[in-house]
Amino acid sequence: MTSELNTTNSRFRGPASVLNEINRLGRHFIGLLAVGVLIGLACLPLNLVDRIQEWLFDFLPTTGQTRWTSIGLLIAMAPVVVMPILLMLQRGPWRGGAGSGIPSTMNALEDPSLMPDAMEAGSTLHRGILWSVATAAMFPLGREGPVVQFGSAVARATQKRWPNWMPALTERQMVAIGGGAGLAGGFNTPLLGVVFMLEELTAEYSIVTIWPALLVCVAAAGFSNLGGEPIFGLGLINVYAPEKEQLMLAIPIGIAAGLVGGFFNRGLVWTTARLSPLVRQRPLRTGLCLGAALSLLALLSWGTSTADGEALVKQLLERGLPELGSEHSDFSSGIVSIWITVVRVIGPMLALAPGVPGGLIDPSLTFGAVLGYTVCAVIGFSTQVGVGLGLAAGLAGATQLPLVSLIFSWRLVGDQQLFAGACLTAVIAAYTGRLVSRTPVYHALAKLQRAPRL
Secondary structure, eight states, rough: OHHHHHHHHHOOOOHHHHHHHHHHHHHHHHHHHHHHHHHHHHHHHHHHHHHHHHHHHHSSSSSSSSOHHHHHHHHHHHHHHHHHHOOOOOOTTTTGGOOOSSHHHHHHHHHGGHHHHHHHHHHHHHHHHHHHHHTTTOOBBSSSSHHHHHHHHHHHHHHHHGGGOOOOSHHHHHHHHHHHHHHHHHTTTTHHHHHHHHIIIIOOOOEEEEHHHHHHHHHHHHTTTTOOOOOTTOOOOOOOOOOOOOOOEEEEEEHHHHHHHHHHHHHHHHHHHHHHHHHOOOOHHHHHHHHHHHHHHHHTTTTTSSSSSHHHHHHHTTOOOOTTTTTTTTTHHHHHHHHHHHHHHHHHHHHHHHSSSSSSSSHHHHHHHHHHHHHHHHEEEEEEHHHHHHHHHHHHHHHOHHHHHHHHHHHHHHHHGGHHHHHHHHHOOOHHHHHHOSOOOHHHHHHHHHHHOO
């Protein structure tokens, strides 16, 4: 009888209990909101630095119709000077800031004993500075590595500092949420951050983490966008394409981008493994060689091999590739397109393999967009549709993350009419990329980072 009475009383809480529960939930809501705001503010400087590339890109003869200017040549030759400096810093006092940031975060999520070193404030700051210098020098790399690591570090530090304001989340869950929020803040896409957390960082579906992650990601994206990454940064595709035609285009674009993405995956991992001992033993000489190679690619590609690729994709949507689409030089236009695809694959590998902080999302989106553009130009279909499908395919082929790729392509071009085609393209590309490289690229790099150094 007494137990039944206690059960009944627990079901009908008094006003004090209800107020305590509201107070607890309110603190948790404010705490998560504060975490998102702090992550957004941490990503804001990186977003502002990233915009430098778009301004510098205008000085390059990327259309193939203009000549190199003195400023353009200085931009193209910058890696020769900057790469050795970065590798010397990474080999010496800023050793902890080397690398993308995502592999170290994934290793820390798998082994909690690595968490303090991976989330250390000094190495986090060094990684951001190294990436900023590389970005200003127009290195062909993205920024998801630094922003994911920034987000994870901020989330962990906030939970340590104010544990009573956080929900009942473990350190691992909080770090994963912060990593997704960093991606959301870096690219102004809240849903992308949540899906990346689920699809890559945790590989598990849990309401316990999804709800807090949504709140943190929304706050991070909102505050990092103050002068940073705009919504639909590449524009809007307003071309009607029936679903049947989209699905037909998805097959060649998905296969082509999946193959290129798979080889990019394998090539990046292989090059990273081969360059690691060289960077440790001879950072200056290795940096000079890699910097010279990046500059040579820039000179031989009208500058299209430089930067993260967003400015080049905008050019695809507005003007097209150099000479591509000319009525009098179809063969040369095809050669130009293939060459630009090649340099957009080789360039990021040379920049990322020695451990320069950065990311491969933007480079993957770019070569996918070029391939999609080319396929549609060859068959005489709208090249804008090709770019929209190619964005999703390139990223899915390289990362084997079709959901992340689909959401990302929407954020860049903002056309949900391509839903059917983008879905199929991303899935085909992910499967094709997996045939070429069985291990997803971030997992392969994380495993490589755990390997003992000789």
